[in-house]
Amino acid sequence: MTDNTNGPDYGYASTSSPTPLSFLGLLELPTELIDTILSYLTPLELVQLSLTWRELFVAHNQYWFLTKYKLWFCDRSLAGQIILARYDGRRGCIEGYQLLATRSRDGSEPWIADPTVHVHYFEPTVKLHLDKPILQFNVDSLENLMRISLSSRETATRPARRFFPEHPMRYSHGADPRFSTFVLAKPLDERDLADHMDEWFPYGLVWPPPTIPAAHRVLGHPADIAGGPTHELISSPRWRPIDRSEVSNLTFRVRQWIELGPPTVGFHIGEEIVTYSTIDPYFYTPTPERPWRGIWVGDYSVHGCEFLLINQPDVQEEGYQEPLVKLESESDEEFHARFLAKKVHRGRLEAIKLTGDPNVPRGEYTFLAEDLGEDGFVGIAQGPPFQGARIVESQGHIAGAGFTNDKYIKSQLILISHDRLAQYWVNFGHISFFERVDIDQFLVPS
Known part of the structure; x- marks a missing residue:
């Protein structure tokens, strides 16, 4: 169980719809x-x-x-x-x-x-x-x-x-x-x-x-x-x-x-x-170093669509870590690759169901990737539709009806982009997708 009360406190200031003349209230x-x-x-x-x-x-x-x-x-x-x-x-x-x-x-x-x-x-x-x-x-x-x-x-x-x-x-x-x-x-x-x-x-x-x-x-x-x-x-x-x-x-x-x-x-x-x-917005607001944090929607076959929290816990640093600065000898591409290796592609990624189904209910992990870095690295996808995407080891959570006999099975997480992921359920022989949800678009009444 993890409690965190030190994250930033994000409020929401509601607005009314613009007038026909676009005057701001x-x-x-x-x-x-x-x-x-x-x-x-x-x-x-x-x-x-x-x-x-x-x-x-x-x-x-x-x-x-x-x-x-x-x-x-x-x-x-x-x-x-x-x-x-x-x-x-x-x-x-x-x-x-x-x-x-x-x-x-x-x-x-x-x-x-x-x-x-x-x-x-x-x-x-x-x-x-x-x-x-x-x-x-x-x-x-x-x-x-x-x-x-x-x-x-x-x-x-x-x-x-x-x-x-x-x-x-x-x-x-x-x-x-x-x-x-x-x-x-x-x-x-x-x-x-x-x-x-x-x-x-x-x-x-x-x-x-x-x-x-x-x-x-x-x-x-x-x-x-x-x-x-x-x-x-x-x-x-x-x-x-x-x-x-x-x-x-x-x-x-x-x-x-x-x-x-x-x-x-x-x-x-x-x-x-x-x-x-x-949920504290700190845990679903993406950052340059934790870009997959967010509210997502996933494909669960006969169960339809379900909503998830994708949480990337902070990686504990040993001592003060200097921020990465581009070296004079580096190109933009080289610095970007070094930033990904040292700051982004590391640590754990957790996909937690906010809504569930009769097998794996709300509040349970749906899949886990223990390490996005070298320890979990599988390879780089070479062909469509995942050309160039990083693939890491993951574990998929499955269970019988009523959340009985639950277990984790071998799977692979395909990091297509910061807004779209794919999960390869190896034993089932199928790949399903997950997409980020922009919840702010629904907060201003039309």
């Missing part, structure tokens, strides 16, 4: 320009400006972390789910939608280098499922209007900004039969984590699992693994925050059900509690 300006503009205002003008944003802040003050970290994945069943959270400035709404991917083309063709091996076509289409939000917080919802009204009448004897650990969500899609609540989570302390975390799947139902670097972990409760939902997760002070200081901004839960009969007097069916966690 205030929220579309870079944050440093907004700071500069505000520095010219008098104290009275700053107070007046703050009143303009007061209702929006009161309505969403407990949800802004959703858009800050933007990407969330969950423990629902073995397949899981990944959603992107974004802010729609036009409607004053925070929403979270499921990220989906489909193959545009099926089939395969023989590999020229070995006709007994089949190379599967992979042209994925990635999109948001906009017809069915998972999260939705409208600034004009009844709950928010009541909260704003209460806040405006606060006195010295009534604390301001009351804390609500569970929040109803009213979806704007009238045909949606679900009832849902958004539940804030309390992270496990070290003692609780040690008591609950198991060595093997499902890891004591701790979420996220140990494969994912995380500063906060909580107890999950996937119904198909642990039985029916438990209200202890959302009712016990041990797992539910009692004030803002206990709230995790890296995890949350969604409780949802279908209600038969009139609201409040009917009964629930199909109730489930789903636990979500995010």
